[in-house]
Amino acid sequence: MNNKINFLVNEKKDKLIKFTQELISIPSPPGKEDDVRKLIKGEMEHIGFDDITIDAIGNLYGSLGNGSQIIAFDSHMDTVDVGNPENWKHEPFNGKIENEIIYGRGASDQKGGLATTLYALKILTEIGIPDNLQIIFVGSVREEEHEGLNWQHLIEVERIKPDKVILTEPSNLQIAIGQKGRVDLKITTNGISAHGANPDQGINAIYNLLPIIEDIRKLQKNLHIDPLLGKAQISVTAIESSSPNINATPDKAIIYVDRRLVSNESDITAIEQLKNLESFKTIQTRIFIPEYTVQLNSRKKFTFKSYYPSWIMDQKHPFVQQAMGVYREQFQEEPKLKYWPFSTNGAATKGIFNIPTIGFGPGKEEHAHTPEDQVAINQLIKATEFYIRLIRSFTHS
Numbered sequence: 001m002n003n004k005i006n007f008l009v010n011e012k013k014d015k016l017i018k019f020t021q022e023l024i025s026i027p028s029p030p031g032k033e034d035d036v037r038k039l040i041k042g043e044m045e046h047i048g049f050d051d052i053t054i055d056a057i058g059n060l061y062g063s064l065g066n067g068s069q070i071i072a073f074d075s076h077m078d079t080v081d082v083g084n085p086e087n088w089k090h091e092p093f094n095g096k097i098e099n100e101i102i103y104g105r106g107a108s109d110q111k112g113g114l115a116t117t118l119y120a121l122k123i124l125t126e127i128g129i130p131d132n133l134q135i136i137f138v139g140s141v142r143e144e145e146h147e148g149l150n151w152q153h154l155i156e157v158e159r160i161k162p163d164k165v166i167l168t169e170p171s172n173l174q175i176a177i178g179q180k181g182r183v184d185l186k187i188t189t190n191g192i193s194a195h196g197a198n199p200d201q202g203i204n205a206i207y208n209l210l211p212i213i214e215d216i217r218k219l220q221k222n223l224h225i226d227p228l229l230g231k232a233q234i235s236v237t238a239i240e241s242s243s244p245n246i247n248a249t250p251d252k253a254i255i256y257v258d259r260r261l262v263s264n265e266s267d268i269t270a271i272e273q274l275k276n277l278e279s280f281k282t283i284q285t286r287i288f289i290p291e292y293t294v295q296l297n298s299r300k301k302f303t304f305k306s307y308y309p310s311w312i313m314d315q316k317h318p319f320v321q322q323a324m325g326v327y328r329e330q331f332q333e334e335p336k337l338k339y340w341p342f343s344t345n346g347a348a349t350k351g352i353f354n355i356p357t358i359g360f361g362p363g364k365e366e367h368a369h370t371p372e373d374q375v376a377i378n379q380l381i382k383a384t385e386f387y388i389r390l391i392r393s394f395t396h397s
């Protein structure tokens with residue numbers, strides 16, 4: 001069977017490369033996935049997916065097989081923007097190949113992973129999907145903006161409940177089993193405005209924030225270092241204020257804080273930690289987690305808060321062990337497990353809903369979001385083979 005898989009993957013190699021190039025050639029910033037979704041939907045129809053659906057926020061999904069165990073593959077369809085085009089040596093929406101490497105925006109993060117997933121599923125329909133499985137492919141939206149929002153919608157509104165999730169984000173062909181989380185915080189403080197000619201008569205809201213900012217800066221040095229996920233982080237990322245006009249002392253000031261969370265930290269513990277700082281005890285502040293609303297159609301809205309929990313899969317978890325077994329057989333070496341430095345849809349699937357989740361994908365993390373965005377053809381082939389072997393490994397389980 002393994003020789004047959006290898007043969008079929010190589011037989012489809014040219015089409016897989018072409019499909020990856022096509023995906024790259026269509027710009028798909030968050031919320032504007034329409035064109036790329038059309039291409040992916042066409043491919044899903046060709047493969048023979050059942051019940052192909054586009055949900056109210058734009059996620060595209062469909063299923064193969066009718067077994068009782070549901071395995072979901074997640075590939076986000078959006079990419080970050082190009083930035084300054086002058087920094088690109090290769091045209092970002094061309095998918096040019098040089099020395100067996102495909103270049104362009106999204107090559108690594110994660111149009112390569114999306115293409116390999118669909119080709120793996122295509123080959124699986126030819127050699128047989130295990131009877132006990134139903135496979136759901138999700139082309140998710142807006143991951144680069146609000147990772148996990150897509151899966152909150154899929155689970156809470158679309159009622160998709162997979163037993164296991166495979167994220168196809170770039171992992172340089174290694175098995176990823178966790179990531180840091182993050183929460184956005186908005187801290188406001190009030191003052192009393194006074195004429196700029198008599199500032200002492202008022203309370204300057206910006207001055208109120210100074211000791212708070214200083215305490216946050218000191219806190220950064222003392223945050224917890226997690227043995228698996230690395231150091232927790234905090235930084236003030238933006239300041240706003242308002243006053244009747246620029247010749248009056250401000251009566252309101254706001255800072256935005258980016259807080260990266262490691263294990264045993266949550267939105268609640270991060271806020272509690274701030275409230276225990278000296279400045280927060282003496283100056284009146286309000287701390288919020290900003291909420292975002294996605295307009296669905298003329299009436300419906302989907303609102304969620306800007307909290308993306310960290311997650312870790314136990315190395316001994318049967319799903320991790322199963323993936324490691326498949327890896328050993330394919331690569332003939334011991335797998336190195338990794339924790340992603342960035343946040344993914346796992347923040348929802350594992351972080352919020354506790355569904356066993358692993359990551360595996362072609363492309364190197366260091367190329368993601370850069371003008372060097374690229375994926376090696378060799379990695380596309382190996383990832384396709386890994387997904388097929390992983391699904392086939394459910395046959396007797």
Ligand SMILES: [Zn+2]
Nearest residue numbers: 076109110169
């Ligand atoms: Zn990504």
